[in-house]
Amino acid sequence: MNQLRTPAFWKLLLWFFALSLIPTGVVVVFVQRQMRDNVITGELDTIHSHAQAYAARAVAEPGSEQELAIEMMNITGGDAFFLLGADGIYITHSETRKIGRAASEDFSPDTLETMLSGKTGKIFDKNGGRLIGVYRASPDSPLAVSTAGINQVTENLNNFILDLLAPFMGAMLFAIFVAALIVFSFATPLIRITNYAREISKGNLNIQVNTRGLRGNMGALASNLVNFIKNMQNSILSLEQKVQDRDRELERRNKLLQAVSEVGRTTASYRNISELLQRTAYLIEEHFGYYHVGIFLLDERREYAVLTATNSEGGMRMLEKRHRLKVGGTSIVGYATENVRARIALDVGEDAIHFDNPDLPATRSEMALPLVSSGQLLGALDVQSIETQAFTEDDISTLQILAEQIAVAIQNAALFNETQKALESARLVYGETSREAWRKMLASQSRVGYIATTPGTVQKQTESLESTLAKAQELEGAVIGGNGLTLSAPLKIRGQLIGAIRLKKPDIAETWTQDEINLVNALMDQLSGALESARLYRESQQRAARESLVSDISARISAVSNTESIIREAVQELGQAFSNTSVTFQLAGQPDGRKQAEGPRRGETTLEQGTDL
Incomplete structure (x- = not known):
């Protein structure tokens, strides 16, 4: 009912x-x-x-x-x-x-x-x-x-x-009611299934269908439909889970790539290797979440991998103890540095070559990747986690890229330091050469000075050095006279004092200000540069003249084919090249005979043949 x-x-x-x-x-x-x-x-x-x-x-x-x-x-x-x-x-x-x-x-x-x-x-x-x-x-x-x-x-x-229709209609209504009841009893299962299918079509997959009283084909249909919906629900849940996993995986990969990009961008800005490696260790911890990150570099003899940078407290204690691992020894890092390939221990308890470090007791997974740049092994990147099975294929690929970037950054920093040292050495050598050249130049000529009295008037001054100029040269710094109107500043080229300059204001002028002193110092720097350029230009002209002379003498000697003529021509050219110089040429290996031509002055030539040169 x-x-x-x-x-x-x-x-x-x-x-x-x-x-x-x-x-x-x-x-x-x-x-x-x-x-x-x-x-x-x-x-x-x-x-x-x-x-x-x-x-x-x-x-x-x-x-x-x-x-x-x-x-x-x-x-x-x-x-x-x-x-x-x-x-x-x-x-x-x-x-x-x-x-x-x-x-x-x-x-x-x-x-x-x-x-x-x-x-x-x-x-x-x-x-x-x-x-x-x-x-x-x-x-x-x-x-x-x-x-x-x-x-x-x-x-x-x-x-x-x-009178006839009233009972007829009553009988008909009763018949209709009974027929509807009978039909509905047969149609109820179909209605249930239809309503169930309608709700399913609306997306309500959690609705339940009452299969009680369903028999025969209708019961089989309902059961098959319920099983189909359950399978479809499972498939949808599985698909949603896969989509969520894929989204998480893509998000994780994106974070990994961002981490690689940031580490690469950050490491490229460092020139000091220690600061570079320390910053890299913290960045890896920040983006990947590993509780210990260690960066090892090979020592000079390439026998040990020395811990150079880390992020963990245990790692800091290891740094204080100058922790090192032997290349090829019983450790993950030793294996990676000897074989130049990554070594991964997803469960360190089952890995035979894992080094049980008392400073890192919580380690459950460890991975070491060699740091290789231009085919040269530089060290190893060691990461450790407190979870087993902590490293996925994406982690390994990403950290491998990161290790390559770190190796390149280390090599670039080393090359930069070497270049800086070479530049500093060249600068020191060039400075010493420049100073020596100026010392010789100053020693070979008398004191020379110039004085400007009025605009456009310059006079040569060869008198003895004034006291303020001497004091400026002695102190190698700007000196202001007692009245505040006289300023003396030294002139130095690459540390070599070559002179000084004095500036004197009129009696009615104000004393020298700091800005004016700075301006004078800047002008002195420009002047020193100009003088150094002039000296270099003079040396280049002298060098060009010497090379031209050598080239001319070589051409004249090459034009003569007879040995005696070649010697004579050589002696003659040398005598002409060096004024007031006697040139003597003697051939070795002659028994006792000797031929000599002397020319003590320019144009004269002496030719000797004998046993001694």
């Missing part, structure tokens, strides 16, 4: 009732029409027999036709009786007031024409709604007519039909 409480049942019942009304109405209307036609036909026969009886009695009882009409009307219960003349005038009529009046007042022309045609018969006046029975006893006798209203005839029929 729970089915009666469901909206679906009443909806189905209404549909059954609505659909049953159509054939029921058709049947009722058809039966009603058939019965009405039969009643009308029977009633026409009755009315015709009444007209015939009235005509017969009127012939049998002449003079009492009016009384007979009223009597017949009373006997039949309401039918109208009258005799109608050939002119259409009422001769008699059950309604006395109509005697002598024209029948056209009550009948249509067609109906009246049919009645007066003289034929005996039955007439159904549809327009007037009357049944008419016509009978003529003889051709000369008046027309006896009996009429009855159609409503009066069908009223009883309608009452009968209504």
Whole structure:
């Protein structure tokens, strides 16, 4: 009986009732029409027999036709009786007031024409709604007519039909209710499955279907559908999990790549190797979360990997103890540095070569990657985790890239330091060469000075050095005279003092300010640069002249093919090149003989042959 409480049942019942009304109405209307036609036909026969009886009695009882009409009307219960003349005038009529009046007042022309045609018969006046029975006893006798209203005839029929229809409709409704109940009992499983499928189509995969009472094919269908939905739910959950895992993996990879990028960008900005490696260790901890990161570098003899940078407290203690691991020794780092390839221990308890470090007791996983740049092993990157199975393939690939970047950064920093040292050495050598050249230049010439008295007037000054200039040279710094108007500043080139400059303001001027002193110092720096450039230019000219001289002498000597002529030409050219110089040339290996040509002055040549050079 729970089915009666469901909206679906009443909806189905209404549909059954609505659909049953159509054939029921058709049947009722058809039966009603058939019965009405039969009643009308029977009633026409009755009315015709009444007209015939009235005509017969009127012939049998002449003079009492009016009384007979009223009597017949009373006997039949309401039918109208009258005799109608050939002119259409009422001769008699059950309604006395109509005697002598024209029948056209009550009948249509067609109906009246049919009645007066003289034929005996039955007439159904549809327009007037009357049944008419016509009978003529003889051709000369008046027309006896009996009429009855159609409503009066069908009223009883309608009452009968209504009396019959009420129990019929009740029986039909009961039959519909029983049929709906039976159909719904069979349709309920299908409705359940349909509703279940509708909810599933809306995305509600968690809805449950009641399979109780489902048997046969319907039960199998429901069971298969439930299993299909469960499998689909599992597939969706699995797919969602895979998507989430993939998103997390992509996010993790993105973070790893960002970490590699940041480490590479950061390490590129460091030139000090210790600071570079220490910063790298902290960056790896920050982005990867490993509790210990150690960076090892090989010592000069390449026998040990020395811990150079770390991030953990245990690692700091190891740094203080100058922790080192032997290349090829029993350790992950030793293996990686000897074989120049990564070594991974996902569970250090099961790894035979893991070094059990008392400063790092929480280590459960460890990985060491060699630091190689341009084919040269520099050290190793060692990372350790407190979890087993801590390293994935992506971690290994990313850290390998990171190790390569660290190796390149280490090599770049080392090359930068070497370059800086080479530049510093070259600068020192060049500075010493420059200072030596200026010392020789200053020693080879007398004191030279210049004084500017008025704008555009410059005089050469060779007098002894003034006290303020001497003090500036002695102190190698700017010196202001006692009145504050005289400023003396030394002139130095690469640390070599070569002179000094004195500036004197008029007596009415203000004393020298710090900005003016800074300006003078800047000008002195520019002046020292210009003087150094002039010296270098002078040396380059001298060098070019010497090279030109050597080239000319070589050309002249090369033009002579005889040995003696070559020697003579060489001695002569050397004598001309060095003014007031005696040039002597002697061949070794001659027994006792000696030939000599002397030219003590320019243009003179001495040629000797002997055993000594």
